[in-house]
Amino acid sequence: MIFHALRFFFLLLLAGVAAQFMASSGIPPWLSREWIIPLFLLFGVAVVVTDIAIPRKSLTALSGAFFGLVVGMVAAYGLSLVVDLLIVESAMRPEALVRAIKLALGIVCCYFAISLILQTKDDIRFIIPYVEFTKQKKGGRPVIMDTSVIIDGRIADIADTRIIESEFVLPRFILDELQAVADSADKLKRNRGRRGLDMLNKLQSNRNVDIKIVDVEFSADAQAEDVDQKLVTFAQQVDGRIMTNDYNLNKVAQLRGVEVININDLANALKPVFLPGERIVVKIIKPGEEADQGIGYLEDGTMIVAGGARRHIGEDVDITVTSVLQTSAGRMIFGKTDDVVTPRRRER
Numbered sequence: 001m002i003f004h005a006l007r008f009f010f011l012l013l014l015a016g017v018a019a020q021f022m023a024s025s026g027i028p029p030w031l032s033r034e035w036i037i038p039l040f041l042l043f044g045v046a047v048v049v050t051d052i053a054i055p056r057k058s059l060t061a062l063s064g065a066f067f068g069l070v071v072g073m074v075a076a077y078g079l080s081l082v083v084d085l086l087i088v089e090s091a092m093r094p095e096a097l098v099r100a101i102k103l104a105l106g107i108v109c110c111y112f113a114i115s116l117i118l119q120t121k122d123d124i125r126f127i128i129p130y131v132e133f134t135k136q137k138k139g140g141r142p143v144i145m146d147t148s149v150i151i152d153g154r155i156a157d158i159a160d161t162r163i164i165e166s167e168f169v170l171p172r173f174i175l176d177e178l179q180a181v182a183d184s185a186d187k188l189k190r191n192r193g194r195r196g197l198d199m200l201n202k203l204q205s206n207r208n209v210d211i212k213i214v215d216v217e218f219s220a221d222a223q224a225e226d227v228d229q230k231l232v233t234f235a236q237q238v239d240g241r242i243m244t245n246d247y248n249l250n251k252v253a254q255l256r257g258v259e260v261i262n263i264n265d266l267a268n269a270l271k272p273v274f275l276p277g278e279r280i281v282v283k284i285i286k287p288g289e290e291a292d293q294g295i296g297y298l299e300d301g302t303m304i305v306a307g308g309a310r311r312h313i314g315e316d317v318d319i320t321v322t323s324v325l326q327t328s329a330g331r332m333i334f335g336k337t338d339d340v341v342t343p344r345r346r347e348r
Contacts, residue, residue, distance in 0.1 A: 007048050014044040068117035072110030079105045142169045142240040143261065146231055147177050149243050151196035154263055159209045166241075168203065168211040171234055175200075175213060177227055232256050271300050274321045274333055283316050284309045298333075307336040 018040035080102045087098055143166045149155050150170075158164065178200070182193025203211050216234050218225075225233065228249045235242050235258045242253050245263040253260045274280065282304045284294035294309030294317070306319045319335035 064117040068114030072113035075109040076106035146244045148246045
């Protein structure tokens with residue numbers, strides 16, 4: 001909406017300039033007054049169409065082109081002095097030819113200077129330290145949240161640890177999807193959506209993080225994509241990282257070369273490591289699949305399968321770790337109680 005208003009105001013200003021020019025007395029005889037405003041508006045429309053045709057602008061390229069134009073004009077002025085020295089002023093001096101030579105030299109110098117600057121803009125900082133513009137932002141690359149990680153809620157606890165210094169970015173279409181889930185007719189989805197909105201409010205009130213909701217404009221092809229594809233496209237545009245616990249989104253982002261922070265992988269990496277022979281205390285809450293097995297859980301949700309613990313259901317039992325199994329779903333620890341006797345092989 002802001003860009004539409006800016007373009008309309010731009011065309012309105014051009015129309016005002018054309019009206020002022022029509023009121024003056026310096027109109028060339030070959031130019032009809034009726035064509036002045038249409039010509040100015042046509043020029044303005046051409047500028048707007050050119051602006052829309054270039055979806056991503058580069059401030060570095062613009063500053064490089066401006067600097068190259070200045071260098072080219074300075075070089076052209078120096079060469080024009082050389083031309084004046086070579087062509088001695090006299091009555092036979094061809095002024096029209098001299099002006100044409102100076103203009104051609106100016107165009108050539110500006111072209112080569114701009115071309116050189118744009119091709120070496122990554123190295124220009126070593127020559128002129130303050131030519132390159134850099135965006136000042138907190139931390140490193142922005143972290144883009146999807147719906148699943150907001151509803152999950154663990155991102156709020158991670159933000160409290162101050163381990164992430166990057167800016168959190170929430171695209172508007174993700175917020176719209178979250179609101180649609182909160183307004184769903186299904187009770188379970190509605191509760192999940194409201195939980196996500198509560199987590200989002202908690203993040204916004206957290207002073208340890210910066211969170212920004214942005215409006216994103218996509219091309220016609222990208223607009224027809226689903227939410228996951230749009231999120232990956234947006235991450236590529238802003239050079240950000242996606243934070244999610246969605247398995248499918250994780251794979252799609254990796255295929256398109258976008259870095260992903262998976263909350264489940266982070267949680268598994270932070271779980272304590274137990275080696276065979278170590279002892280842990282766990283409360284047995286239910287029987288296992290085997291006849292003498294009991295199952296308990298640590299505070300982080302890690303499942304403990306203990307041999308000989310079936311008769312200790314509801315009790316805290318001292319377990320000796322025998323093995324650890326790491327799966328995509330999480331970590332499982334196998335152990336046994338002290339009163340379990342390892343069967344020996346019968347000797348013949």
